[in-house]
Amino acid sequence: MLKLFSSRFLQGLLTLFVLVTLTFFLVRLMPGSPYTAEKAVPEHILKELKASSGLDQPSLVQYGLYLRNLVFRGDMGPLIKKDGVSVYEVISDSFPVSLVLGLASMGIALMIGIPAGVIAAVKKNSPADFASLAFAMIGICLPSFVIGPLLAVGAGLHLHSLNVAGWSSPTDWILPAITLGLPTAAYLARLSRGGMLDVLSQDYIRTARAKGVPGRKIITRHALKGGLIPAVAFIGPAFAAMISGSFVIETIFQIPGMGQHFVNAATDREFFLIQGLVLFYGFLIVAANLMADLALVALNPRLR
Numbered sequence: 001m002l003k004l005f006s007s008r009f010l011q012g013l014l015t016l017f018v019l020v021t022l023t024f025f026l027v028r029l030m031p032g033s034p035y036t037a038e039k040a041v042p043e044h045i046l047k048e049l050k051a052s053s054g055l056d057q058p059s060l061v062q063y064g065l066y067l068r069n070l071v072f073r074g075d076m077g078p079l080i081k082k083d084g085v086s087v088y089e090v091i092s093d094s095f096p097v098s099l100v101l102g103l104a105s106m107g108i109a110l111m112i113g114i115p116a117g118v119i120a121a122v123k124k125n126s127p128a129d130f131a132s133l134a135f136a137m138i139g140i141c142l143p144s145f146v147i148g149p150l151l152a153v154g155a156g157l158h159l160h161s162l163n164v165a166g167w168s169s170p171t172d173w174i175l176p177a178i179t180l181g182l183p184t185a186a187y188l189a190r191l192s193r194g195g196m197l198d199v200l201s202q203d204y205i206r207t208a209r210a211k212g213v214p215g216r217k218i219i220t221r222h223a224l225k226g227g228l229i230p231a232v233a234f235i236g237p238a239f240a241a242m243i244s245g246s247f248v249i250e251t252i253f254q255i256p257g258m259g260q261h262f263v264n265a266a267t268d269r270e271f272f273l274i275q276g277l278v279l280f281y282g283f284l285i286v287a288a289n290l291m292a293d294l295a296l297v298a299l300n301p302r303l304r
Contacts, residue, residue: 102243117192139186236292
């Protein structure tokens with residue numbers, strides 16, 4: 001287990017280094033600059049602005065300074081267009097909101113997707129199986145910008161206790177969490193069904209049935225552990241994607257999460273904010289995949 005953890009940890013560090021490097025140079029290939037505006041800026045003022053943010057130096061020098069500040073100080077840089085505001089402050093303000101939304105969404109996805117997949121596998125070719133497959137197909141095909149407005153309109157007309165916009169109380173979490181969790185629940189249902197069908201066809205399951213082991217005991221003690229392996233592998237990156245924020249859902253329900261900053265940073269050409277958000281998102285992906293790998297080792301003895 002320790003060897004696996006060390007290997008995955010080093011691979012994660014290498015991944016983050018490559019991600020930081022690629023992002024740093026790619027954002028500087030974007031057309032324009034953070035100081036591009038409708039009204040032309042005088043050349044001498046433009047030079048002073050670039051000097052104040054360090055953008056007047058060669059790219060390799062900027063890259064070295066950025067890595068030094070990032071590694072030794074944990075400094076991801078300032079916002080170029082907002083004096084006195086750092087990338088760390090932007091992320092620390094918006095991440096708790098995205099984390100709560102991601103946890104609520106993943107909870108809904110797990111409560112719906114895995115039971116639906118397990119029931120569909122146990123009752124293969126039954127109405128429950130067909131209903132589960134239909135739900136999964138609809139959840140995968142319907143995008144969030146369709147599900148969100150439908151839920152908002154339905155709640156606004158019929159469920160007056162639920163707010164369709166804002167983030168002031170726990171009841172405000174329900175609609176965006178359902179919107180974000182339903183597509184993930186659909187994928188989990190398909191993965192759980194496929195994994196359970198594969199396990200239920202194994203020889204040791206048939207042997208247990210021949211010995212008269214009750215069906216519920218076969219499912220809970222023997223089949224679930226192996227049948228949920230594909231779903232567990234998917235949960236890691238899916239959860240990281242959830243807590244990184246969704247611009248569409250945050251726009252529909254007026255949520256102050258991280259997703260809005262991804263889009264605004266690109267349109268405003270906030271180099272340091274783009275780099276910080278990509279690095280943070282990459283860290284979430286690496287951490288979630290590491291946890292998923294450890295969970296897979298615990299579920300599958302052959303990986304040990």
